[in-house]
Amino acid sequence: MTGDGNVVSHNWLGQSDDGSEIYLYSDDPSRQNHAIIVAGSSSDHNYIHHNAFAGSSTNAINLQGDDNLVEGNTIGTLADGTIPVDTIDPEDICIHTQFTGNWYGGGGIYLGGRRNRVIDNTIAGLMLYGSAQQTQPPAIELISGGLDHLVHGNRIGVDAAGTAAWTCGPAIDNTGASFTPILSNTIVNGYQQGIFVDGTIIAINATTMQGNVISNTVSAIEFGESVPDALGLFAPALVTAVDGVAVSGTSNDPCPYCYVDVFLDDDDATVEALAYLGTATADVNGDWDLLLPAELEERERWRTISTTRT
Numbered sequence: 339m340t341g342d343g344n345v346v347s348h349n350w351l352g353q354s355d356d357g358s359e360i361y362l363y364s365d366d367p368s369r370q371n372h373a374i375i376v377a378g379s380s381s382d383h384n385y386i387h388h389n390a391f392a393g394s395s396t397n398a399i400n401l402q403g404d405d406n407l408v409e410g411n412t413i414g415t416l417a418d419g420t421i422p423v424d425t426i427d428p429e430d431i432c433i434h435t436q437f438t439g440n441w442y443g444g445g446g447i448y449l450g451g452r453r454n455r456v457i458d459n460t461i462a463g464l465m466l467y468g469s470a471q472q473t474q475p476p477a478i479e480l481i482s483g484g485l486d487h488l489v490h491g492n493r494i495g496v497d498a499a500g501t502a503a504w505t506c507g508p509a510i511d512n513t514g515a516s517f518t519p520i521l522s523n524t525i526v527n528g529y530q531q532g533i534f535v536d537g538t539i540i541a542i543n544a545t546t547m548q549g550n551v552i553s554n555t556v557s558a559i560e561f562g563e564s565v566p567d568a569l570g571l572f573a574p575a576l577v578t579a580v581d582g583v584a585v586s587g588t589s590n591d592p593c594p595y596c597y598v599d600v601f602l603d604d605d606d607a608t609v610e611a612l613a614y615l616g617t618a619t620a621d622v623n624g625d626w627d628l629l630l631p632a633e634l635e636e637r638e639r640w641r642t643i644s645t646t647r648t
């Protein structure tokens with residue numbers, strides 16, 4: 339795209355005519371099928387919505403301008419937002435170095451610029467064919483220098499029918515976009531991180547992650563080596579008392595007036611946020627309380643995230 343203010347809506351990209359298969363040139367997932375939308379840094383205010391992308395050998399959406407809205411698209415799935423999971427051997431999933439009956443959903447959303455919003459998209463089955471050195475694409479990647487984006491309400495690794503699928507790269511990858519809320523996304527079956535954040539304290543300043551439901555990923559939220567330890571190793575709020583559905587707690591590392599999100603987890607070894615249960619606001623001492631929707635059942639656990647408001 340060139341120019342400003344383009345509206346791209348309700349297209350199929352990389353789909354067979356009836357939307358029942360990914361369209362690949364010569365059935366070869368290593369070849370670019372051109373199921374992509376690209377706009378440079380001088381193309382702003384575009385609205386890309388309700389398109390169906392699959393099978394590209396690069397990022398499906400690559401926007402470097404400002405003030406774009408990417409909403410309600412499906413990426414990596416058939417036109418109806420699903421993957422025919424019954425046809426795929428689970429042992430083949432994310433094997434990207436050899437042709438198998440696997441799902442070559444292509445790349446994801448790659449964003450530079452400022453004030454871009456990525457809302458309510460469904461992204462699953464992403465995989466790029468290639469050598470062992472081929473990195474697998476983040477579903478949503480916010481590159482260095484970004485500012486004031488919003489990533490909200492996207493479903494990653496789960497199809498439009500709500501069926502759990504997978505994705506082969508990180509779900510949300512922020513390597514240097516600051517002042518960016520990442521809110522209320524659902525992330526399922528990630529073969530890499532759920533949310534990965536890396537950059538200096540200035541580059542990733544005010545990355546806000548709240549309300550994200552994350553299950554069965556390699557790590558739920560992970561910070562890279564450039565993130566200062568004071569942030570990357572910050573210890574979130576503790577639960578100290580339970581009375582029925584009433585829970586209360588303290589800060590762990592100091593966090594006056596923080597928001598405390600409480601999530602449900604199970605008792606397996608994987609750190610997850612299986613359901614969002616609510617948010618408390620701590621007092622000046624970091625103490626907080628919250629009424630939960632239900633009491634914990636056997637084998638259920640809680641997890642917390644503390645978010646500073648300064």
Ligand SMILES: [Ca+2]
Pocket residue numbers: 603604605606607608609610
């Ligand atoms: Ca778990």
